[in-house]
Amino acid sequence: MTQPLLQMTHIVKQFPGVRAVDDVAFTVMPGEVHGLLGENGAGKSTLLKILSGAHQPDAGSIRLNGTEIQLSNPFEAQRKGIVTIYQEFNLVPQLTIAENVFIGREPTSGVLLKWGEMARQTRDLTDRLGISLDPMTQVRDLSVAEQQMVEIARALSMQSKLIIMDEPTSALSDKEVDLLFNIIRELKKQGLGIIFVTHRLEEVMEICDRITVLRDGHNAGEADVKDIGIPDIIRMMVGRAVDDLYAGQHKQHTRQAALSVHGITRRGNAQDAAAIVLNDISFEVYKGEILGLAGLVGAGRTEIARAIFGADPYDSGEVRVEGQSVRIKSPEDAIRHGIGLVPEDRKQQALFLALAIRQNMSIAALGKLLQWGTFVRESQESKLIDEYRQMLNVRMTSPEQLVSNLSGGNQQKVVIARWLALQPRVLIVDEPTRGIDVGAKAEVHALLHQMADQGIAVIMISSELPEILGMSDRIITIREGKLTGEILRADATEEKLMQMMTLARALVS
Amino acid sequence: MAQASAVTKASVSGGQNLTRVLGQFAPLIFLFVLVVIFAIATEGRFLNPLNVFNVLRQVSIVGLMAIGMTFVILTGGIDLSVGSILAVAGMVAAIVVKGTNQNTLSLDTSEVQGFGVGTALLAAILVGILVGFLHGTVITRLGIPAFVVTLGGLTIWRGVTLILSNGGPISGFNPDYRYWGQGLIELPWLTEMVQARVPIGVPIPVIIFLLFAVLAHIMLRYTRYGRHIYAVGGNKEAARLSGLNVQRLTLSVYIIMGFFAGLAGFVLSARLNSSEAVAGIGSELDVIAAVVIGGTSLFGGEGNVLGTVIGALLIGVLINGLVMLNVSSYIQQIIIGVIIILAVAFDRYIKSRRR
Ligand SMILES: Nc1ncnc2c1ncn2[C@@H]1O[C@H](COP(=O)(O)OP(=O)(O)OP(=O)(O)O)[C@@H](O)[C@H]1O
Ligand SMILES: [Mg+2]
Numbered sequence: 001m002t003q004p005l006l007q008m009t010h011i012v013k014q015f016p017g018v019r020a021v022d023d024v025a026f027t028v029m030p031g032e033v034h035g036l037l038g039e040n041g042a043g044k045s046t047l048l049k050i051l052s053g054a055h056q057p058d059a060g061s062i063r064l065n066g067t068e069i070q071l072s073n074p075f076e077a078q079r080k081g082i083v084t085i086y087q088e089f090n091l092v093p094q095l096t097i098a099e100n101v102f103i104g105r106e107p108t109s110g111v112l113l114k115w116g117e118m119a120r121q122t123r124d125l126t127d128r129l130g131i132s133l134d135p136m137t138q139v140r141d142l143s144v145a146e147q148q149m150v151e152i153a154r155a156l157s158m159q160s161k162l163i164i165m166d167e168p169t170s171a172l173s174d175k176e177v178d179l180l181f182n183i184i185r186e187l188k189k190q191g192l193g194i195i196f197v198t199h200r201l202e203e204v205m206e207i208c209d210r211i212t213v214l215r216d217g218h219n220a221g222e223a224d225v226k227d228i229g230i231p232d233i234i235r236m237m238v239g240r241a242v243d244d245l246y247a248g249q250h251k252q253h254t255r256q257a258a259l260s261v262h263g264i265t266r267r268g269n270a271q272d273a274a275a276i277v278l279n280d281i282s283f284e285v286y287k288g289e290i291l292g293l294a295g296l297v298g299a300g301r302t303e304i305a306r307a308i309f310g311a312d313p314y315d316s317g318e319v320r321v322e323g324q325s326v327r328i329k330s331p332e333d334a335i336r337h338g339i340g341l342v343p344e345d346r347k348q349q350a351l352f353l354a355l356a357i358r359q360n361m362s363i364a365a366l367g368k369l370l371q372w373g374t375f376v377r378e379s380q381e382s383k384l385i386d387e388y389r390q391m392l393n394v395r396m397t398s399p400e401q402l403v404s405n406l407s408g409g410n411q412q413k414v415v416i417a418r419w420l421a422l423q424p425r426v427l428i429v430d431e432p433t434r435g436i437d438v439g440a441k442a443e444v445h446a447l448l449h450q451m452a453d454q455g456i457a458v459i460m461i462s463s464e465l466p467e468i469l470g471m472s473d474r475i476i477t478i479r480e481g482k483l484t485g486e487i488l489r490a491d492a493t494e495e496k497l498m499q500m501m502t503l504a505r506a507l508v509s
Numbered sequence: 510m511a512q513a514s515a516v517t518k519a520s521v522s523g524g525q526n527l528t529r530v531l532g533q534f535a536p537l538i539f540l541f542v543l544v545v546i547f548a549i550a551t552e553g554r555f556l557n558p559l560n561v562f563n564v565l566r567q568v569s570i571v572g573l574m575a576i577g578m579t580f581v582i583l584t585g586g587i588d589l590s591v592g593s594i595l596a597v598a599g600m601v602a603a604i605v606v607k608g609t610n611q612n613t614l615s616l617d618t619s620e621v622q623g624f625g626v627g628t629a630l631l632a633a634i635l636v637g638i639l640v641g642f643l644h645g646t647v648i649t650r651l652g653i654p655a656f657v658v659t660l661g662g663l664t665i666w667r668g669v670t671l672i673l674s675n676g677g678p679i680s681g682f683n684p685d686y687r688y689w690g691q692g693l694i695e696l697p698w699l700t701e702m703v704q705a706r707v708p709i710g711v712p713i714p715v716i717i718f719l720l721f722a723v724l725a726h727i728m729l730r731y732t733r734y735g736r737h738i739y740a741v742g743g744n745k746e747a748a749r750l751s752g753l754n755v756q757r758l759t760l761s762v763y764i765i766m767g768f769f770a771g772l773a774g775f776v777l778s779a780r781l782n783s784s785e786a787v788a789g790i791g792s793e794l795d796v797i798a799a800v801v802i803g804g805t806s807l808f809g810g811e812g813n814v815l816g817t818v819i820g821a822l823l824i825g826v827l828i829n830g831l832v833m834l835n836v837s838s839y840i841q842q843i844i845i846g847v848i849i850i851l852a853v854a855f856d857r858y859i860k861s862r863r864r
Contacts, residue, residue, distance in 0.1 A: 311750060335752035349750055352743035354810040363740055364751045366733045374732045418751070 011060035017397035038214035040409025041395035053077035081161035093140035145176035173297040253288035258457035260284035264317030292472030338425030365421035388417035547830035568825035569718035577769030585809025590662030592789035598774030602633035603784035637771020645763030680783035690780025742809025
């Protein structure tokens with residue numbers, strides 16, 4: 001048997017109030033794509049931060065190619081060949097791809113940079129990855145996926161042996177995911193070990209060779225992917241079987257429009273003032289309905305949501321809430337009219353990372369918790385928090401815990417709770433289950449059904465077609481800022497949707 | 510089930526609990542240590558009630574402004590103009606109460622008739638609020654960084670003060686006016702106990718300072734407004750998308766800052782029995798230092814007024830103690846600088862342990 005590339009044994013990491021990793025063993029072979037799976041808060045990221053030198057373990061040993069190593073900081077881990085592709089990229093946007101790849105290790109002659117050399121080596125690396133990017137492009141002009149590629153190129157340039165990818169696909173479109181997988185296969189061929197974290201189990205089946213499952217900080221199982229199926233993985237993760245992810249149902253919706261949008265048009269974005277971002281968008285959502293909004297990444301789904309919510313201005317068009325024409329100029333106005341938005345990027349747009357769960361969860365609903373119109377009734381607030389903690393099964397130690405100490409999925413639940421607490425008339429959710437584990441996903445879905453039952457109109461944006469198909473009563477599709485079709489769930493299939501999302505209206509109908 | 514095992518795992522170890530408690534009081538511990546050192550080094554003279562109240566009286570001017578500055582810094586802003594606002598407000602109060610901008614020490618006071626002390630106080634505060642409103646409006650409407658706007662304000666309002674006063678001080682106020690800076694709530698038992706030759710008591714500025722500190726603490730800690738301030742400082746975009754009116758909230762903190770600088774200007778003028786055109790020059794540094802020593806993050810979203818009060822006390826104690834020990838004023842400056850950095854480093858260290 002070949003020697004393991006990485007062998008972690010008896011790893012323990014204690015945080016105030018929670019033992020995040022408890023006596024965990026984890027082994028990766030060379031040339032292996034190893035899936036690290038588990039529910040939100042199971043300890044995946046913590047284990048990987050120990051491996052990348054960002055956290056120090058309280059106990060346990062790490063062996064790389066058979067020799068025991070100490071990793072006291074991320075730099076040391078990098079030098080030993082362990083590189084992490086972070087979710088938030090560590091690139092300098094103003095610099096070129098080549099400069100970013102070689103940052104801190106630039107080839108020089110004297111004090112001068114060897115630009116030609118840097119460009120050539122960078123091109124070698126991107127060739128190895130099978131992607132074509134000009135090394136002299138500024139990183140800020142790249143898409144999220146391309147930035148990720150640059151990170152991988154940098155990892156390669158450091159002669160790494162082990163690449164850690166913590167939820168690398170959560171911000172990528174399907175096509176970009178395919179590209180990433182091709183790269184991963186390429187790396188695998190070259191004998192690197194890859195650790196891959198995801199909550200999308202189909203991806204596990206597609207790319208991973210072996211999996212290790214964590215539950216509550218413990219090892220909950222290890223298996224070869226070829227021997228198992230998705231239900232087995234779920235059982236290992238959750239400790240029980242989860243019924244169909246989209247099993248929930250809600251009552252037949254009404255015919256009363258909760259929100260209607262007429263001819264919303266918005267011109268101009270950061271790059272191009274003349275570009276048409278939203279082109280004459282009109283649709284309505286009924287009380288008690290879940291309306292799916294589908295489209296490729298960049299098609300304008302998020303822009304529609306932000307325009308309705310008052311986060312971005314639009315040039316012309318009208319929004320009506322329950323038949324009344326309303327002028328929404330800011331999120332404050334939108335909330336006053338009973339519209340809520342769970343934004344797509346929780347770190348940038350939703351969370352107050354320096355504040356506790358308490359402040360994060362209740363911020364939008366504070367108006368309902370006031371005494372004499374000013375003082376926050378904290379006991380009532382605690383009750384509210386506890387209610388949503390139970391409803392969404394948020395893994396937390398107390399409302400006073402800093403939200404930055406929660407695992408990614410639990411942070412997302414806190415954001416969702418913020419909007420549920422407001423009990424809106426219309427709730428727009430933009431990628432509501434991004435980074436959420438299977439169990440919690442089913443819970444969020446059940447919750448959306450429940451909200452529809454209460455008469456709330458829900459607009460759901462999602463890049464996962466099965467989610468759109470499984471949840472929506474009706475689906476509208478958008479492409480390049482224009483609506484391209486509308487279809488009832490009963491008539492919809494993945495193929496039809498795909499067609500509507502990628503082709504112009506004339507071709508569909 | 511998963512739930513249950515998560516709970517059994519959630520044991521809080523004693524050591525971590527301790528650092529958590531310590532973390533909240535890091536500046537307080539620092540202050541306490543300093544007091545003990547000075548008490549020993551001065552053989553107890555430092556703790557003489559007369560001296561203690563003297564320190565407190567000096568602290569209250571910077572302290573009042575530091576309360577306002579805490580609001581500003583919590584939103585991630587800064588106000589460099591506080592010293593100038595203090596000066597212009599103090600000058601306006603003096604002119605209002607005297608009815609002239611001539612230095613009336615040499616004048617027969619019956620020649621001109623000014624307004625009452627209440628009006629003067631009101632005028633000082635209104636001037637502060639107005640200046641804060643102007644700064645806040647430029648910052649939020651034109652999107653110019655607070656640093657730049659208030660840096661401009663620093664020289665603008667100093668200039669206005671000089672014009673108002675013809676360059677010189679306006680001095681010699683009536684006793685009602687002076688009471689606000691020099692008065693005491695006497696404590697006869699204490700006077701008797703230490704057998705002091707002058708009556709000992711709590712100075713009025715100290716009472717004003719503590720009163721507003723408590724009020725500000727309640728505002729920040731227990732009200733919706735307070736929650737909103739922290740949210741704006743923590744993440745502006747998230748605050749906006751949570752339905753907060755970020756512009757209005759930002760404007761409000763500069764108005765609050767103006768209020769406190771105006772009030773401080775009035776109190777200082779009363780204490781010195783003189784409004785000087787050079788009053789408060791450089792005081793923005795002490796004020797910002799007090800806030801930062803108190804554990805408030807310059808990035809916004811983190812900190813509180815209690816810390817600021819302690820920060821202001823720390824600076825006051827330091828200056829007073831060093832003076833009592835006859836440390837040369839040159840060396841004093843070096844020591845104060847070092848202590849500021851140490852205090853903040855200590856605070857950061859304890860907080861990072863808490864994470
Ligand atoms: N710095 C920290 N301080 C305190 N607790 C922490 C810290 N980091 C993580 N935790 C806790 O440790 C546990 C494991 O978190 P971790 O981020 O490893 O989960 P995860 O498996 O990556 O979850 P997700 O799938 O949601 O990303 C959680 O309960 C989390 O709240
Ligand atoms: Mg994670």
